[in-house]
Amino acid sequence: xxxxxxxxxxxxxxxxxxxxxxxxxxxxxxxxxxxxxxxxxxxxxxxxxxxxxxxxxxxxxxxxxxxxxxxxxxxxxxxxxxxxxxxxxxxxxxxxxxxxxxxxxxxxxxxxxxxxxxxxxxxxxxxxxxxxxxxxxxxxxxxxxxxxxxxxxxxxxxxxxxxxxxxxxxxxxxxxxxxxxxxxxxxxxxxxxxxxxxxxxxxxxxxxxxxxxxxxxxxxxxxxxxxxxxxxxxxxxxxxxxxxxxxxxxxxxxxxxxxxxxxxxxxxxxxxxxxxxxxxxxxxxxxxxxxxxxxxxxxxxxxxxxxxxxxxxxxxxxxxxxxxxxxxxxxxxxxxxx
Numbered sequence: 151x152x153x154x155x156x157x158x159x160x161x162x163x164x165x166x167x168x169x170x171x172x173x174x175x176x177x178x179x180x181x182x183x184x185x186x187x188x189x190x191x192x193x194x195x196x197x198x199x200x201x202x203x204x205x206x207x208x209x210x211x212x213x214x215x216x217x218x219x220x221x222x223x224x225x226x227x228x229x230x231x232x233x234x235x236x237x238x239x240x241x242x243x244x245x246x247x248x249x250x251x252x253x254x255x256x257x258x259x260x261x262x263x264x265x266x267x268x269x270x271x272x273x274x275x276x277x278x279x280x281x282x283x284x285x286x287x288x289x290x291x292x293x294x295x296x297x298x299x300x301x302x303x304x305x306x307x308x309x310x311x312x313x314x315x316x317x318x319x320x321x322x323x324x325x326x327x328x329x330x331x332x333x334x335x336x337x338x339x340x341x342x343x344x345x346x347x348x349x350x351x352x353x354x355x356x357x358x359x360x361x362x363x364x365x366x367x368x369x370x371x372x373x374x375x376x377x378x379x380x381x382x383x384x385x386x387x388x389x390x391x392x393x394x395x396x397x398x399x400x401x402x403x404x405x406x407x408x409x410x411x412x413x414x415x416x417x418x419x420x421x422x423x424x425x426x427x428x429x430x431x432x433x434x435x436x437x438x439x440x441x442x443x444x445x446x447x448x449x450x451x452x453x454x455x456x457x458x459x460x461x462x463x464x465x466x467x468x469x470x471x472x473x474x475x476x477x478x479x480x481x482x483x484x485x486x487x488x
Contacts, residue, residue, distance in 0.1 A: 158187045158240055160232065160270075162256070163247040165196040168363045170277040173307070173331045174247045175199050180334070182206045189235055191244075193224065209235050225251035225258075232259035236270050243271035246301075249280045250290060253297040274301040276326070281314050282367055291319075299323030307331050347389065351414075356386040364394025371396065374403040374413065381409055388413045 159181060163174035175198035178188040182205040190196060193211045211231045213222040232244060232255060244259070246252035253274040260270055274297070284291050298304060298319060304326045306312040312326045347357050358377060362368040370390070377388045390400065390413060397415065404410040443450065443458050450458075 156185050156187065157181075158189070158242050160189045160191050160235055160241045160244040161247075162191045162228065162232070162244065162252045163196060165192050165194040166363055169307075169331060170247045170275075170279075171196050172198050174245075174275075176332070176334065177245075178206060179203065187239075189239060189241060191228070191231055191235055193228075207239075225255050228252070229255040229258035229262070232256060233262045236263060237268070241270060243273060243302075245273045245275065247275045248277055249274055249294050249297040249301075250283070253301055254293060257297060257300045271302045272300070273303045273305070274298060275329075276304065276306045276311055276315055278307075278311060279367070281311065281318060284318060295319045303327070305329045351387045351389075356384060357389060358386055359389045359391065361391040362394070363392055364396045364400065366396055368394075368396070370400040371403045374400050374407065374409070377413070378407040378409050381412060386412070390415045391417075393417045 159178075161174055161178045163171045165171055175190075175196040178190060179199075182188045182203060185205070187205050187207075189207045189209055190199065191209045191211065193213060195208050195210075199206070199208065209231060211224070211228050213224050213227045215222055228251065235241060236244070236259065244256045246256050253272065256270075256272045256274075260272060263269055276298070280294060280298075284294055298315070299322055301324060304324050306315060306326050306328050307330060309328050312328050315321075315326060351357055358380070360370070360373050362370065364370050373390075374388075377386075380386060381388075388409070390397075397417075401410070401415060404413045443455070447455060
């Protein structure tokens with residue numbers, strides 16, 4: 151990406167709540183804003199990716215379910231999808247967040263391309279799980295080491311992770327460059343947004359926040375324990391954002407420590423639920439507005455009353471259609487995966 155050149159980039163990450171998916175998505179958005187063409191290749195639209203942005207495309211990986219396979223072969227389906235997208239859109243590089251399975255799938259896709267005289271560069275960004283998964287299951291060591299060393303470029307999100315990678319796997323492949331996780335200060339500027347949490351929880355107590363996918367490696371029970379100690383010294387509020395396997399344990403820990411009234415588990419909303427809630431809110435607001443108009447009907451002529459009613463009915467019909475379409479799409483997705 152030198153000078154004014156524009157690059158076609160494929161990005162693969164886990165689309166669920168978590169730091170790797172967030173940084174991958176924000177990176178893709180930033181690259182698209184600079185004029186590059188970005189293609190996200192994963193099994194679901196990343197949670198931080200808006201529906202429509204210029205020069206950003208999403209390609210869903212369809213994992214077929216067959217009686218022969220006890221577990222769907224996502225890594226192979228991903229490799230095939232990567233191969234397809236590279237060919238059909240002329241991608242120049244694949245940026246994979248996590249060595250396994252993403253960089254492994256990219257290597258398979260690249261080998262398939264080389265059979266026809268074509269190629270694609272592979273960049274792998276390492277995250278903590280690349281190391282912890284090997285610690286939990288040594289059988290992953292050979293494939294993780296292979297996938298790292300077969301990458302054209304490697305980055306790590308911290309110096310500690312780079313050092314741990316070299317310690318665990320050696321540094322026989324490309325040199326590892328440290329590029330720290332980042333935020334866009336223009337977007338995440340508190341002065342630009344209303345203080346919704348302060349309105350919800352009050353301004354008298356500090357608000358602490360934890361965001362993750364609530365896996366065991368995130369140590370959410372320890373978060374609750376630490377908060378309980380903090381709360382004794384400094385009365386405060388803890389907001390837990392996200393969801394995952396350890397959420398029930400964290401909720402139980404809060405109850406055991408007697409801080410459940412000061413801890414809020416916000417969970418996560420899928421896009422379908424969010425659409426329904428937004429549509430319901432619009433209809434409710436429109437209904438209240440129409441009621442106020444009819445309570446003061448003497449102030450309006452018949453033509454204005456008619457148009458106010460038509461506008462309200464348009465909102466109602468739009469909301470119903472939105473809900474109906476969401477149900478159709480959900481059923482179609484369920485049938486597709488079933």
